[in-house]
Amino acid sequence: xxxxxRRYGKGLTWTFIGLTFFWLIILVVLPDFKLLESSFRPYxxxxxxxxxxxxxxxxxxxxxxxNEVDFNFFGLHFPLAARVKVFVLTIFYSGVVTLITxxxxxPLSFYLAKVVSPKSLPTxxxxxxxxxxxxxxxxxxxWYIILTLKGPLNVFLMTIGVISEEIRWIDGYSPVVVTLVYxxxxxxxxxxxxxxxxxxxxxxxxxxxxxxxxxxTHWRVILPHCKPGIxxxxxxxxxxxxxxxxxxxxINSTTGNWFTQTIQGIMLEGQDWNAGAAFAFMLLLFCTIxxxxxxxVFRVSLSDIAK
Amino acid sequence: MSAGIDLDNxxxxxxxxxxxxxxxxxxxxxxxFSFLGPSGCGKTTILRMISGFTEPxxxxxxxxxxxxxxxxxxxxxxxxxxxxxxLFPLMPIWENIAFGLEVRGVDKAKRRARAEELLALVDLHDxxxxxxxxxxxxxxxxxxxxxxxxxxxxxxxxxxPLSALDLKLRQHMRAELRAIQKRTGxxxxxxxxxxxxxxxxxxxxxxxxxxxxxxxxxxxDIYNNPVNGFVASFVGENxxxxxxxxxxxxxxxxxxxxxxxFRARLPGAAGKLYVRPEHMVLQATAGAENSVAVxxxxxxxxxxxxxxxxxxxxxxxxxxxxRNDGSAPIPSAGTQMHMVxxxxxxxxxPDSATAGA
Numbered sequence: 141x142x143x144x145x146r147r148y149g150k151g152l153t154w155t156f157i158g159l160t161f162f163w164l165i166i167l168v169v170l171p172d173f174k175l176l177e178s179s180f181r182p183y184x185x186x187x188x189x190x191x192x193x194x195x196x197x198x199x200x201x202x203x204x205x206x207n208e209v210d211f212n213f214f215g216l217h218f219p220l221a222a223r224v225k226v227f228v229l230t231i232f233y234s235g236v237v238t239l240i241t242x243x244x245x246x247p248l249s250f251y252l253a254k255v256v257s258p259k260s261l262p263t264x265x266x267x268x269x270x271x272x273x274x275x276x277x278x279x280x281x282x283w284y285i286i287l288t289l290k291g292p293l294n295v296f297l298m299t300i301g302v303i304s305e306e307i308r309w310i311d312g313y314s315p316v317v318v319t320l321v322y323x324x325x326x327x328x329x330x331x332x333x334x335x336x337x338x339x340x341x342x343x344x345x346x347x348x349x350x351x352x353x354x355x356x357t358h359w360r361v362i363l364p365h366c367k368p369g370i371x372x373x374x375x376x377x378x379x380x381x382x383x384x385x386x387x388x389x390x391i392n393s394t395t396g397n398w399f400t401q402t403i404q405g406i407m408l409e410g411q412d413w414n415a416g417a418a419f420a421f422m423l424l425l426f427c428t429i430x431x432x433x434x435x436x437v438f439r440v441s442l443s444d445i446a447k
Numbered sequence: 448m449s450a451g452i453d454l455d456n457x458x459x460x461x462x463x464x465x466x467x468x469x470x471x472x473x474x475x476x477x478x479x480f481s482f483l484g485p486s487g488c489g490k491t492t493i494l495r496m497i498s499g500f501t502e503p504x505x506x507x508x509x510x511x512x513x514x515x516x517x518x519x520x521x522x523x524x525x526x527x528x529x530x531x532x533x534l535f536p537l538m539p540i541w542e543n544i545a546f547g548l549e550v551r552g553v554d555k556a557k558r559r560a561r562a563e564e565l566l567a568l569v570d571l572h573d574x575x576x577x578x579x580x581x582x583x584x585x586x587x588x589x590x591x592x593x594x595x596x597x598x599x600x601x602x603x604x605x606x607x608p609l610s611a612l613d614l615k616l617r618q619h620m621r622a623e624l625r626a627i628q629k630r631t632g633x634x635x636x637x638x639x640x641x642x643x644x645x646x647x648x649x650x651x652x653x654x655x656x657x658x659x660x661x662x663x664x665x666x667x668d669i670y671n672n673p674v675n676g677f678v679a680s681f682v683g684e685n686x687x688x689x690x691x692x693x694x695x696x697x698x699x700x701x702x703x704x705x706x707x708x709f710r711a712r713l714p715g716a717a718g719k720l721y722v723r724p725e726h727m728v729l730q731a732t733a734g735a736e737n738s739v740a741v742x743x744x745x746x747x748x749x750x751x752x753x754x755x756x757x758x759x760x761x762x763x764x765x766x767x768x769x770r771n772d773g774s775a776p777i778p779s780a781g782t783q784m785h786m787v788x789x790x791x792x793x794x795x796x797p798d799s800a801t802a803g804a
Contacts, residue, residue, distance in 0.1 A: 342533035349498055350547035350598055351521045360546070364537045 179417035200418035223402055227423070230399035231430060233313045234381040237320045241328040241377050242370065244321070249329055250362070253336035254344065268326060276323055280390040283319040284310070287391075313396040316388050320381045327380065328373035335369025336362070368444035375431050382427050399423055449634045450511030450524060450601035451476045452497060457506035459492050459658075466492045467503070468658035474636065474651075476511075476601075479628050481637040481645040483669075484655035485681065490638045493655075494604050497636065498527045511601055521550075526595035527604045531611070532587055534579045540566070540590055541575035547598035565593040569627065585616045592627060602634045609644065621648055642682045646670065654678045656799055672714070677799035679721045686727065686765055688720040692795060702795055706759055709737045711793035718797035726792035727767035729755060729778060734787035741765050743782050753777050757786065 144153045180196045188194065204223045211220035211228075220228070252264060271279065286293050287309040294306040309315055339362060347357040363370075388398035403423070407416030435441070452474040459467040467489040474480045482490040495501040496508060499520035508515055515523055526547075535543050542549070544565055545558035553561070563575055569589035579587065588608060595603055605624075609617045625648050628635045639645050645652045646666040653663045654677070662674045673679035680687070690704030692713060700713040702720045711720055733740065741757030744764075753769045755778065767786050769775065778784060 340531065340533060342529045342531055343535060345500060345520070346527070346529060346533040346535075347546070348500075348520045349525070349527045350550060350594070352546070352550045353521065356550055360538075360549075361535055 175413075175417040176421060178414050179421055181414055183412045183414045200415040201422065203415050204419065204422065223399075223419075226397045226402055227399045227426070229313065229397075230382055230423075231426060233317055234320075234378050234427075235430070237317055237324065237381040238328075238374050238378045240317070240321045241325045242332075242374065244325055245328040245332050245373065246366075249333040249336050250358075252333055253339075254341060268329070272326065276386055277390065279323060280319055280387050283315070283322060284391055287315050287318070310391060310393050311395055312393060315391045315393050316396045316398065319387050319391055320384060323384070323387055324377045324380050327376040331369040331373040331376070332366060333369075335366040339365045367438065367440055371435060371438065371440040371444060374434070378431060379427055382423065449476045449632050451478075451634065452602060452636070453507070453509040453512075454493070454497075455507040455509065457493070457496065457503045457508060459489070459496060459501060460504040465658055467496070469506070470655075470658075470660045472653055472660060472663055474634060476634055477632050479625065479635045479637065479648055479650045481639060481649040481652045482655055483639055483642060483645040483652050483682070485640055488655040489658040490655050491606060494527070494606055494636065494638050497523075497602070498525050498604050499523045524601040525604055526598055526600035526602075528591050528595050528606065528608045530606045530608065532591040532608065534587060534590060534594070536579045539576050539578055540571075540582070543579065543590060544594045544597050546594065551598075561597060562593075565597055568596070568630070569593045569623075584612050585620060588612065588620055589623075592624070596627075596631065596633070600633060602636060603628075605635065605637045607639050607641075609639075610641070617644075624648060646682070654681060656681070659799075661799055673721075673794070673796060674715065675799045676719055676721065676796045679794070679796055684724050684766065684768075685721045686724065688722075688763075690720060692717045699790065700795060705761055706739055706763055709788075709793060710790035711737075711795050712791060713795045716797040717795060720793060720795050722788050722793045724754070724766045724768040725752075725770075726788050727765070727786045728788065729767055729769065729775070729784050730787055731784060733785045737790060737793065738785050738787045739765060740783070740785050743778055743780050743784060746778060746780050748777070757784070 144156075148156070179200055180198070181194060182197060182199060184191075184193055204227065205221045207222045208219045209222045209225060211218055211225050213228075252261065256264065274282075285291055288294075289306050289308060289310075291309075293309065294303070297303045298306070343361055343365075344357055347361045348354075352360070383400060384398070385400040385404060388396065388401055389404075399419070400423070403416050403419045406412050406419065410416075454470050454472050454474075457467060457470045458465065470489075470493065472480075482493060484490050492501060496503050497510070499515065499518055499522070502516065510524060520527075535546065538546070541559060541562035544562040545553075548558045548561060559575070566572060566575060569592055571586060571589050571593070574582065574586065574590075579590070582590065591608065609620050609624075612620060621644060624635075624637075637645070637648065646669070649666055651663060651665050652669050654661045654669060656677045662669060662678045664672070669678065669682055673682065676687075679685055688702065688704040688706060688709070690702050693701040693703055693708070695713050698713055700711060702709050702711050704720065709720060711722075728734075739759055741759050743755060743757045745756040747754040747756070748771075750771065752771055755767045755769060757765045757767070759765060765786055769777070771777075
């Protein structure tokens with residue numbers, strides 16, 4: 141604090157702090173708090189708001205239950221409320237997206253940080269960044285086009301003779317997962333690359349010199365060192381995936397509904413902001429719980445991630 | 448279990464730069480051998496070639512008589528101690544030490560027992576469960592040695608491992624390293640730019656410059672009988688005279704310089720004349736031969752010796768070292784004196800090994 145005052149003077153310091161607080165309180169905390177508050181109130185006609193029926197209740201949250209459908213989770217059949225089913229699958233497939241981005245980003249970041257010569261690094265990073273210049277909407281549409289029934293993927297596979305008739309790719313959750321992986325893989329790559337780069341290459345050589353095969357060097361030396369990077373990448377990809385509305389909406393796989401689409405339906409089509417808010421907070425709560433549990437299991441602390 | 452190493456005409460190129468140039472040396476099993484040279488002389492490249500991280504461009508490397516070209520570092524019977532030690536900071540000390548055994552599939556209880564044994568060998572009891580960050584510099588050093596010894600290497604390679612330590616600890620670790628080497632009988636190959644380290648610990652020293660091995664000899668010969676000017680001036684201080692050889696006979700010659708004509712040894716090719724400061728005797732009167740009249744410019748008291756600087760009439764700087772043993776009064780700056788040396792303590796040496804030699 142004193143450092144800031146000395147460096148920037150009183151005027152500038154208080155302006156910065158004021159703007160930060162404005163952003164945090166007015167633009168983040170207050171709207172969210174209002175939403176949280178309204179999630180506990182019933183959806184009423186305007187006249188009755190503030191009237192005798194406007195009392196705090198958990199009814200909005202309980203709306204997630206009801207309308208039971210058959211839930212087939214890897215061969216395990218049991219009845220489950222339709223919305224809970226979407227909710228569970230959203231969290232599950234966000235985890236799948238996170239896992240796939242990790243599997244893709246780990247070898248690539250190792251290659252970038254430890255194998256490739258520093259001279260070609262700027263070119264490679266540029267190649268990685270170029271797709272980000274295109275908006276997420278267009279990139280999602282690109283995947284939609286690739287995966288459609290008469291799209292380039294089916295045409296290509298049929299031309300080379302791998303398949304004899306078109307495959308319906310846009311079905312279930314896989315097209316959503318594929319597009320989310322493509323959209324968010326860099327959020328895993330960069331923290332992983334940073335972590336990988338901070339590893340002293342001598343440690344890799346030392347393990348090699350002591351007789352370790354490459355996989356043991358990765359398992360015992362490189363992977364543990366990268367844990368904070370993996371954790372921060374995973375949290376980002378998981379949260380972004382679970383909260384993504386755009387990608388599932390554009391891919392529009394009728395059998396692959398995302399929970400954000402449910403929330404959107406209630407809020408915009410049903411005009412029931414109270415129930416929508418309740419669902420949004422449930423999603424936030426469960427994502428936070430999932431992340432905390434994962435961090436506990438893999439023994440990473442928040443301060444590791446902040447590094 | 449310790450093995451000898453033969454470097455047979457080994458060269459190593461990085462692009463157009465030749466880092467190691469036709470190096471030939473046979474290191475005996477159980478020997479403590481040092482490569483000594485300034486940074487960039489190719490000594491680390493030699494170490495990396497022996498451990499397998501770099502392949503020689505030309506020539507053969509044999510460990511225990513076997514050609515190791517094409518073998519990966521994890522297949523060679525060598526253990527490298529890195530300059531920065533490269534301990535694994537996320538493993539406790541004992542896992543660090545036992546890592547090589549873990550790789551070899553030794554079960555946990557045996558690994559732990561072996562780690563404790565090695566910790567005792569390097570005088571680090573009760574540190575098995577500490578983390579690397581809890582140890583001091585000297586203790587980390589010992590852990591690195593123990594970790595390398597755990598895989599029972601035939602050859603230990605050490606890349607300036609003492610350079611990060613302070614002077615007192617460095618001297619202590621020198622003795623320790625030497626003792627561990629004697630106790631285990633493993634061949635040690637030691638890389639350093641510190642002549643004191645190389646001379647004090649090694650059985651033999653190889654002095655390197657610009658990728659070439661200049662001289663391989665025991666420490667005394669390196670210091671007393673350097674084969675060329677590079678070795679003479681890299682290992683220790685010298686008064687250097689340029690001039691011409693006259694009347695060479697029986698390994699002795701006269702050497703005519705602008706400062707005067709001196710008698711000196713001529714072991715090989717002609718070059719410059721080298722005289723060590725500690726071989727210079729200061730006296731009030733001129734000597735019969737090899738005597739230089741100087742005006743003393745600076746007398747630096749260093750404790751166990753006194754470094755006396757002077758300048759000749761012709762403007763040449765001279766330096767002598769006197770033992771602080773009370774045998775002679777310490778002169779003061781400004782005095783006129785004579786620096787005298789014996790012909791057997793002066794040598795005419797060529798500059799350095801020439802290319803293609």
